[in-house]
Amino acid sequence: MPRKPSKKTTMKLTPNFCPVCGYDKLAEPPRNRTGGASLEICVCCGFQFGVTDDDQGLSYDDFRQQWISDGMQWNSSGKKAPKGWNPQTQLGSLALRATLGRVKGRPPRMSALA
């Protein structure tokens, strides 16, 4: 008899997630459905949608690699990191999203996390 999927194992997907670091509590989606940027600064990695990319020309992948090599520090000085925040777990969720085809751009390179 097929087992019903448990609610605990169902991944909650929100559009308000950062495609750079996987933080999923942004105030709004990074891009609206017509491509307009939210101009929000990700409190976790510091990427500003519509500025870091559109003005400074950095891609999600490049910025992610930089953030990882800088030690994956919490960026915001106005908002504290959630209790138990783990950047590696967060990047793992992002990689899972990428494999589900919901993210444009490459998932984080696991070798860089080691």
Added chain:
Amino acid sequence: MRTFVHSFVCVIACLSGTLLHAVELIGQPQTTSTANTATIQWRTDVGCGTRLQYGLNPKALDHKAEGAVTSDHTIQLEALAPATTYYFSVGSARTRLATGTFTTAGGAVAAAPQPSLLRRVLGVFTADQNPAPAAVPAQAPPTRQTWGHLDSLQDHFARHGGDFSSTSPDDYAAKAWCLLQRARAENLPMKLDDTDGTLRVFDLTAGVFGAYNKAGMTKTFFKPDNPTYWQRQPGRAVKSADLHFSPR
């Protein structure tokens, strides 16, 4: 033995009555401030500890000042930023009795008396009813009325405040608000993204960009480095008279 038990019960009753008495605030906290200092005073019905927590964000009062056990509480804060609104809560280590705000003096933000809230709201939200270009108001409303997500202000200020020599997050937010008022008064280039109501404004002369949500509150404010940044921004060109901000 009975006398001893009776005395013991009486002592316990007296102690619990003292300990369980809820401390109450008498009146409201009084604040006086200069450009760099502030004094907050409050009274309680019984003596208790003195603790004041304060910060720039009402949800993150990340600074703390403490004093003696008393019923007349006074805390003096020093080395504050001028022309800045601070949020605070007063009480003891165990209870929070009241919250409030104060604004330090200095700068352009905290000078003349403000027009009523109704007048300011009408001024912001009824662009279509005032087609004639109006003079830009010299004084911005409090930051909580002009900045979209208050908890993001510190990060935007840290990143872009230097573009405008801003002295504080409030000063930075006030300059962002002024750009929108000037854009409406002088018909600066504006683009409205109908998908989410974001209004983008660009001052060609100064190279300053601002983005505002559908309620007219700031999302970001900075000077782009890329010369084609404005041309690549989404949205349809709008004039001041076309703007219809909705209350948040």
